[in-house]
Amino acid sequence: MKTAIYTKYGSPEIIKIIDVEKPSPKSNEVLVKIKASSATRADTMMRQGSPTFGRLFLGLFKPKNTSLGTGFSGVIESIGDEVSKFKIADAVLGEKLFSNGCNAEYICIAEDMIITHKPINISHQEAAPICDGFLTSYNFLKDIANIQQGQHVLVNGASGSLGSAAVQLAKVMGAKVTGVCSTKNMELVKSLGADFVIDYKKNHFSKNTNMYDVIYDSVGKTNYSMSKKALKPNGVFMTPVLSLNVLWYSISNSKRVKFGATGLKKPEDLKPLFLELVTFFKQKKLKTVIDKSYDLSEIIEAHHYLETDRKVGNIVIINQ
CATH class of the missing domain: 3.90.180.10 (Medium-chain alcohol dehydrogenases, catalytic domain)
Structure with missing residues (x-):
């Protein structure tokens, strides 16, 4: 073979x-x-x-x-x-x-x-x-973040494998969803169920006034330092992409920063x-x-x- x-x-x-x-x-x-x-x-x-x-x-x-x-x-x-x-x-x-x-x-x-x-x-x-996309994202949303109905979830990289799965899963779980993606993928992300869509090429989501219960960085393109101002007091930042920044914060601030891998x-x-x-x-x-x-x-x-x-x-x- x-x-x-x-x-x-x-x-x-x-x-x-x-x-x-x-x-x-x-x-x-x-x-x-x-x-x-x-x-x-x-x-x-x-x-x-x-x-x-x-x-x-x-x-x-x-x-x-x-x-x-x-x-x-x-x-x-x-x-x-x-x-x-x-x-x-x-x-x-x-x-x-x-x-x-x-x-x-x-x-x-x-x-x-x-x-x-x-x-x-x-x-x-x-x-x-x-x-891959669905099982990884479901592990984060259900087991790590324990998403509850009515919570506001931001998915960074919402048009990718993990992100497109996370948008759909968060909606199935009853959450309000904001997806972050490029201009050309905004309609796709809306069609997957996102309530709001942000074009990352125009501004970083942390510059908006919205606050989120969960920020799921599915692509590893942002970090906790940039994102924490957009988190609610008990909010959680999660990512499956390991970096030294994520490793440090997941140890020093483990209640707020979560790394995980299904494997x-x-x-x-x-x-x-x-x-x-x-x-x-x-x-x-x-x-x-x-x-x-x-x-x-x-x-x-x-x-x-x-x-x-x-x-x-x-x-x-x-x-x-």
């Missing part, structure tokens, strides 16, 4: 598509033939070994994990002897967390991990990014959130925004596009 790997840090050109033996599922695993997988900005940062201090976890001089892609959607081709929740030919979606490996033709995953049946009302391309949670704690998300999709309360799709053989091109920071919603890798 074909799989995408990188064996050193660097530009997209270091990615290679190699042939490896198709895995066989263990007794508690299923073998998934991948139809679509996610490609994210987080993938490009890991490939770059960025930020540099992150290499303490990723691998100091070269990556510990050489595979790419965390989210997937596909069809079960075979199952282990002890598998009871799935059968051959089931359409499924899920996430491999930090073990990655979804930018490939096949993966094996334990049935008790982050995997479930794909809703029939969404395609594989729509399903593959759910575990840091135990699968048994993450799965209930995941299953709730899938239910929302079944109920047609959420939709995946897709910018571009690339064939697995075009993954270098996909990473180049991700690094332009111009994408709207999600990038999907497809297997023909």
Whole structure:
């Protein structure tokens, strides 16, 4: 089978598509033939070994994990002897967390991990990014911020993968939402449910008079120092993008500044959130925004596009 790997840090050109033996599922695993997988900005940062201090976890001089892609959607081709929740030919979606490996033709995953049946009302391309943008943002909004009905949430980077998910999720949770994005994406963000939209090219949201219960910086383009004047007294600043500034404030002011990553949670704690998300999709309360799709053989091109920071919603890798 074909799989995408990188064996050193660097530009997209270091990615290679190699042939490896198709895995066989263990007794508690299923073998998934991948139809679509996610490609994210987080993938490009890991490939770059960025930020540099992150290499303490990723691998100091070269990556510990050489595979790419965390989210997937596909069809079960075979199952282990002890598998009871799935059968051959089931359409499924899920996430491999930090073990990655979804930018490939096949993966094996334990049935008790982050995997479930794909809703029939969404395609594989729509399903593959759910575990990235939606699961990451839902973890922040529900478990970290504990959003309550009527609270005011600001989403910075509202047209991206995490941001477009967060706008929709905050509305489902009953919050008032302000989205921050560029001029050309304002109508999209409004269509996702945002009550107010701010063009970041015209002014920083902290210069407005509005105060927010939660500021969710989904793209790491602002910081707590700039944002705190727009927070209510008990407000929270959250971001999934780790920087030294975020690291410092999350330690020195932990009640107000929150960093998080779904890969840091135990699968048994993450799965209930995941299953709730899938239910929302079944109920047609959420939709995946897709910018571009690339064939697995075009993954270098996909990473180049991700690094332009111009994408709207999600990038999907497809297997023909």
